[in-house]
Amino acid sequence: MNDDLPLADGAQARPYLSLRAPQPHYLRIRDQLVTDLARDLLPADSQLPAERELAERFACTRVTLRQALQLLESDGLIYRQNRRGWYVSPPRIRYDPTRISGFMEYVTAQGRTPRTECLQAQRGPAGAWLAKRMGLDHPEQQVFHLQRRRWVDQRPVLLEYNVLVAEWCPELLGQDLSTSLTQLLRERFGHVQSRSALLMHPETLDEKQAAQLQASPGSNGFYLERLSFGEQGQPVEFDREFWRPDALAVVLETQGAPL
Amino acid sequence: MNDDLPLADGAQARPYLSLRAPQPHYLRIRDQLVTDLARDLLPADSQLPAERELAERFACTRVTLRQALQLLESDGLIYRQNRRGWYVSPPRIRYDPTRISGFMEYVTAQGRTPRTECLQAQRGPAGAWLAKRMGLDHPEQQVFHLQRRRWVDQRPVLLEYNVLVAEWCPELLGQDLSTSLTQLLRERFGHVQSRSALLMHPETLDEKQAAQLQASPGSNGFYLERLSFGEQGQPVEFDREFWRPDALAVVLETQGAPL
Incomplete structure (x- = not known):
């Protein structure tokens, strides 16, 4: 899908930025979600699991999860629809x-x-x-x-x-x-x-x-x-x-x- | 200066958006600052007055002022330098x-x-x-x-x-x-x-x-x-x-x- 976006896992997509310090938790969550998107586990316009479910899956707080989701939104990989949840962005x-x-x-x-x-x-x-x-x-x-x-x-x-x-x-x-x-x-x-x-x-x-x-x-x-x-x-x-x-x-x- | 940006006052630059409801205070402050920039009262790379001083001038709270300044930053009209204050952006x-x-x-x-x-x-x-x-x-x-x-x-x-x-x-x-x-x-x-x-x-x-x-x-x-x-x-x-x-x-x- 979407080959104009760095959809591979974050470490590969930004090889220069991940050589050094360990990543904060929300960046690791972001990268894992990006990997799932790249593997087409989540097709375009499908809905992401609920935030509560995602927070459990990543063993993180809702605040940390939201940080990760907002990064993905800014990168154009997911979007929010009328407060009904998060969806996978279609290709640009x-x-x-x-x-x-x-x-x-x-x-x-x-x-x-x-x-x-x-x-x-x-x-x-x-x-x-x-x-x-x-x-x-x-x-x-x-x-x-x-x-x-x-x-x-x-x-x-x-x-x-x-x-x-x-x-x-x-x-x-x-x-x-x-x-x-x-x-x-x-x-x-x-x-x-x-x-x-x-x-x-x-x-x-x-x-x-x-x-x-x-x-x-x-x-x-x-x-x-x-x-x-x-x-x-x-x-x-x-x-x-x-x-x-x-x-x-x-x-x-x-x-x-x-x- | 900077003719690729809508530097005229907000009402002229976005004529369609200002026909209706009165603007919130921070948008009016934004527009006033934009007008000052367009009139070259504040040349490129000059420093804006301190936030306290601006808040007094516009008779608003620091919170409201910051909302206006952040909009101007997002629009690329001003920038922050090493926490020493706000400066007027040079042309793109x-x-x-x-x-x-x-x-x-x-x-x-x-x-x-x-x-x-x-x-x-x-x-x-x-x-x-x-x-x-x-x-x-x-x-x-x-x-x-x-x-x-x-x-x-x-x-x-x-x-x-x-x-x-x-x-x-x-x-x-x-x-x-x-x-x-x-x-x-x-x-x-x-x-x-x-x-x-x-x-x-x-x-x-x-x-x-x-x-x-x-x-x-x-x-x-x-x-x-x-x-x-x-x-x-x-x-x-x-x-x-x-x-x-x-x-x-x-x-x-x-x-x-x-x-």
Whole structure:
């Protein structure tokens, strides 16, 4: 399963870090659970035994057990669902930003089921911050603000904020926005984007975002931002995506070596 | 400063999230501090006023203040240094994986000072996990294991674990490893890498890593992994990098749009 994660036992996955001092108990528990996951004793989306049962099995306190479980959650190997217990995380969705493929397409291609939910859609002025960020002529320029939540299988994985220049795609709000936006732009408006500039880094989910993604409050997320340009090289769309920390791996191939 | 971060006031930077309920006090404090940072009232690497002083200024408890400061730390806007107080984070280093440019070079090009520190270097068998991960012929294949810490200006930002196939670059351990490894491979061994496969996602720093990067324990990091192939397409190097969450932004440009 999940070959993009160091799922072998911790000593092998991080050979440099385990040469010296004996590990604290919660790290040994973490490593044992990781080994079980790697051996597929616990398949994706299966429920872990109850915390009480696990604490007995590892002969540790609930506090120590929770430390181990929280590490596994942070590493994206398990997740909590609506306080009903702990579940094994499915493999991360792999996203290659250099390929021409949108969310609905690349999730499907990985044998998973994508779904898009439109939470909010309105028209208004861009405002100073967005105008500067997008390189628009002035802050009063009309844009569409969309907020969408995207799901993989039964899990919300991504909050997406799209800003689109209104004159580039008028009547957008009359369309079905719970689908592929880029496909809609192409098929309804005959538009393609000529070029995109991407930026990504870890970023903490705020409380509301964490709740919307069923992640623990204060959970770290993965932030992706994409500024796209239209046929004449003009800025037309600015997307900001906040991913659950365990849902996405960005992958790409490069030619030649860093020197 | 720092134009890759939403440094405008919170209401502008996240227009969708502030339309409704009034914000809790610590979020208002966070936003006020963000505004001060955006206005350059607090330049990079300057020290914030003492917590007691800030709590007085915002008429809040130390607990509330700390909640706000921890959010700012998670967002990469401030950092703690050796318990001597809070400091304003410098801009993230921008790394474009599609360009042929290594750490020492791209950090210098951004007007910052890179430094590489070799923490460990040894020869040994790859082991089962690495052999599988790298696609080596067998687990006994000899590799060099390097562990290096890389600095930008006065801050450690990155722990790097390099694994290199020993027969590809014999005598590597006799070289100066506190410099650009790829430059060394090219100049000393006449090697270039033909192709690399990259993978990146958020990942929690373990306690030792967090300490080595002067980050808070349990802090989230940014994980980058790079498998590089040699002149004949054979796997030659496997790098794993753990970055401070606030130190790096991955940027790239793509042609054409996701459909």
